[in-house]
Amino acid sequence: MxxxxxxxxxxxxVFPHGCYAVGExxxxxxxxxxxNGRFVQARDKHTGELVWQIPVMDADPSLKAAQKTVAVKVLSPVQPVPPAPVAGLPITPVEFDGLTIxxxxxxxxxxxYSIKATQMHAPRTSAKPSTKEVAA
Structure with missing residues (x-):
């Protein structure tokens, strides 16, 4: 193969409807x-990077409640920092780059499926081009 x-x-x-950080x-x-009580942090077998994880809620409305929360593992030499919370929302929208399953x-x-990423950040806003034609 x-x-x-x-x-x-x-x-x-992976997350066509987006996802939200729901933990640390x-x-x-x-x-x-x-x-013997000694904690050793995991390293990715392919990259050697430290492995961190964050629970996220999949925003897909068709999923059952038990299927909504998954852990995304982030490969990074330092602890990733989630995006800042959005005012008025109880959960934080998040996106990932460098995803693999x-x-x-x-x-x-x-x-x-194990989901891994290389970066975590706030959702990017994409400026949609105007559909109105400009009169000459």
């Missing part, structure tokens, strides 16, 4: 290296 390792995807492919950025524990079979035998 030609595809090996993480599969590159765009933010809009935390380091991911390397369970094999951590022992890795499919795997979870403990219950179902297909699942």
């Amino acid at each position: 030609a595809i090996q390792g993480p599969i590159p995807v765009t933010f809009n492919q 950025v935390e380091p991911v524990k390397d369970f094999e290296a951590s022992s 890795t499919p795997y079979v979870n403990g219950s035998g179902r297909l699942a």
Whole structure:
């Protein structure tokens, strides 16, 4: 098979309706290296970068409640900082760059995906071109 390792995807492919940060950025524990109360942070197997994670809520209205929250792992040498909260919203809109997915079979035998990113930032606003013609 030609595809090996993480599969590159765009933010809009994974979260076409957007997503919202619903928790804090935390380091991911390397369970094999951590022992006797000593915490060792995980490093990505392909890049060697430290691995952090943040829970996000998928804004897709067709998802069931149990499917809405997923963890996105962010690969970064320093702890990523979520975007500033938006006034009047109880949750923070967020976007990711450098996304990859890795499919795997979870403990219950179902297909699942690990989502990784290289950057986290506030949603970009795109200026839409005017559809009105300018009279000469």
